[in-house]
Amino acid sequence: MTPSTSFRIYQLDAFTDLLYTGNPAAVVPLTDQNEWLPDDRMQAIAAENNLAETAFYIRTETGYHIRWFTPTVEVDLCGHATLATGYVVFFLEEKPEEAKITFDSKSGPLTVCRDSDGWLVLDFPADVLHKAAVQPPALSAGLRGPKPLEIHKGKTDFMVVYATQADVEALAPDFRELVTVPARGIIVTAPGIDVDFVSRFFAPQSGIDEDPVTGSAHTTLIPYWADKLAKTDLTARQLSARGGYLRCKLHSDGTRVDIGGQVQLYLKGELANHV
Incomplete structure (x- = not known):
């Protein structure tokens, strides 16, 4: 690669049918050179984008390899940026005829399928939960809301369960407290009013x-929620300011999940001189 190398970049809103809602992600195809940029350069690009995630992908013998960066760290798994990357591969860059593509990743093989109704479906490994034996004091202090019903720990996150959707909506977290919780992040959840x-x-x-x-x-x-509600097909809503809607399914063996969503293209651009 030479100092004049440039790369295409896309920004897309994932898990939504409306532009300016859902979760924005940047996607940078590296398939022209088919090799990664230096890690510090990819991290710098993600910091410059200042989005929850920036995804980079290259071609492999079996499909593609994907990596994800937040503004500060590389992460092992990201759903919305994988959904956005699937959109880029299917509709903007590679345009494969088949309705299924596979990404190699730090979390193993991840597939994205294209449905006939325009939805994309992620096939991801299911997390394994257990009741949190130790609950960091900063967790309850930082969430600043009603008393939760249950607290669980997965591979990377704590999950805090509340009685009602209103409880989740009312949370006003103290991020100075939550940043000290030893986890990737904290999920809060409850039964929904118009979704599961x-x-x-x-x-x-x-x-x-x-x-x-x-x-x-x-x-x-x-x-x-598949266990709690005794059903494998579920609908979900994330209650952020931008909001998002997902169609979900637990596979029959319980080891993987389908996460379905829509994607809206926001912009196309070019990164210059990023070697």
Whole structure:
């Protein structure tokens, strides 16, 4: 690569059918060179974008390889930026004829399927939950709301369960407290009014006080609510200011989940001299 190398960049809103809602993500295809930029350069681009995640992808023998960066760190799994990258591959860049693509990632193979109704569906590994044996004092102090019904711990996040949607809506978190909780972030959830369940996601530890719509958090939420509600097909809403709507499913063996959403293209651009 030479100093004049440029890269295309897209910004998209994921898990929404309306522009300016859902969760914005940037996607940078590196398929022209088919190699990663230096890690510090990808991190700098993500910081400059200042979005919850920026995704980069390259081609592999089996499909594609994807990586995700918040403004401050690389993460092992991101749902909304994978959904956005699927949109870029299907409709803007590669335009494959098949309706299913696979991304290699730090969380293993992740597939994105294109439905006939325009929705994209992520196939992700399901999280494994257990009751939190130790509850950091900053967790209850930082959420500043009603007393929760349950607190669980997944692979990377705490999940706090409340009685009602109103309880989740009323939370006014103190992010100076929550940033000290030893986790990627904190999921809060409750039964929904017009959907099966609702949630919010706080991750000041990862540079995001409140994420608009968190696909990866639903790898934790779907198994929990499938068990609670005794059903495998679920609808969900994330109650951030931007909001988002998801169609969810727990696979029959309980080890993987489907997370469905829509994507809206916001902008196309070019990054110059990023070698």
